[in-house]
Amino acid sequence: MNNYTCIDVPFNSRHTCWFCGEPCSDFLDFPANHRNVSDISHQPLAVPSCNECSSFKTTSGVKSIWALRDQIKHQLMSKYAKHLGIGLNWTETELKESDFTGSVLGGFGKSAWPMYQIAKERIAYKGWPITIDELPLDGYDETSGFTYDGTRYLSLHTCIDYYVKSLSLDKDLLTQAVDIVTPERFGYALKIAKLNKFISAQERSQILEELLLQESEAAEANLELEKQSRQCTVPHPNLKKVTISGTVATTESIQWALDRKVKTLDDLCRLEDDFFDDFEHLGGTGAFLAYNGLQLYLEARENPTWVERIDPNAEFWVSYI
Numbered sequence: 373m374n375n376y377t378c379i380d381v382p383f384n385s386r387h388t389c390w391f392c393g394e395p396c397s398d399f400l401d402f403p404a405n406h407r408n409v410s411d412i413s414h415q416p417l418a419v420p421s422c423n424e425c426s427s428f429k430t431t432s433g434v435k436s437i438w439a440l441r442d443q444i445k446h447q448l449m450s451k452y453a454k455h456l457g458i459g460l461n462w463t464e465t466e467l468k469e470s471d472f473t474g475s476v477l478g479g480f481g482k483s484a485w486p487m488y489q490i491a492k493e494r495i496a497y498k499g500w501p502i503t504i505d506e507l508p509l510d511g512y513d514e515t516s517g518f519t520y521d522g523t524r525y526l527s528l529h530t531c532i533d534y535y536v537k538s539l540s541l542d543k544d545l546l547t548q549a550v551d552i553v554t555p556e557r558f559g560y561a562l563k564i565a566k567l568n569k570f571i572s573a574q575e576r577s578q579i580l581e582e583l584l585l586q587e588s589e590a591a592e593a594n595l596e597l598e599k600q601s602r603q604c605t606v607p608h609p610n611l612k613k614v615t616i617s618g619t620v621a622t623t624e625s626i627q628w629a630l631d632r633k634v635k636t637l638d639d640l641c642r643l644e645d646d647f648f649d650d651f652e653h654l655g656g657t658g659a660f661l662a663y664n665g666l667q668l669y670l671e672a673r674e675n676p677t678w679v680e681r682i683d684p685n686a687e688f689w690v691s692y693i
């Protein structure tokens with residue numbers, strides 16, 4: 373025992389492991405050896421910890437209690453990868469309906485889901501904010517690590533390792549797929565790896581080539597879309613949208629009409645195709661509604677009294693056309 377100060381323990385969390393949420397009666401000293409006190413970024417601490425979490429070997433050079441937590445979670449993940457894999461490979465209903473019989477498989481069907489849930493809860497458990505005599509401990513770096521599907525991993529690499537292990541995935545495929553689609557779209561890379569578990573080196577490079585091509589095509593399409601949206605009509609800031617019988621003539625569509633000198637329903641009818649081309653980005657229904665709104669607006673404008681009394685854009689039609 374090093375006689376470190378114990379962190380504050382909320383009443384509801386008495387006898388709870390700060391790392392995994394399991395019941396516990398003991399404390400973990402951090403740093404384990406008091407000669408390492410000067411190596412860590414905060415004061416030495418005693419933290420409630422279950423026997424299992426306390427038993428994990430951690431690497432030296434761990435600078436904070438949160439970094440230690442990441443390492444312990446990582447160990448839990450590796451240890452329970454099989455249990456966690458149950459939830460990734462099966463749904464609870466599938467397990468219930470699986471009709472496993474026999475001593476081994478029957479037991480699997482019954483206990484698999486609870487085992488998965490326990491493992492998942494322990495990994496996801498976040499502990500409580502660390503305070504000592506009600507003063508918060510500084511120095512937590514939220515930016516380190518990698519989060520996917522609500523679970524924080526020591527790093528992107530750890531997350532990849534975890535999925536590779538629990539789902540028996542092709543590690544090179546997942547790693548390189550993440551590289552191509554970026555870690556932000558980890559879920560997508562994971563899907564590809566799940567669909568292609570047992571592959572030859574040749575199949576792997578084929579999949580990756582296709583993925584690369586697909587990504588560069590998507591990037592090009594995005595550029596094109598951006599270009600198009602820049603060509604889109606930018607309405608004059610003083611233009612007002614007009615609502616007639618619940619249908620809206622948007623400022624974009626009114627500006628479009630002004631730019632093309634579309635004054636009447638007949639004018640609009642002649643340029644109907646152009647309108648739908650130019651408002652394609654709204655989708656079929658959106659473009660149709662915009663067209664309909666403009667139709668109703670132009671129809672209303674056939675009445676000079678309406679124009680004079682109600683049309684909020686009357687002056688634009690005078691000055692533009």
Ligand SMILES: [Zn+2]
Pocket residue numbers: 389390391392393394421422423424425426
């Ligand atoms: Zn624990």
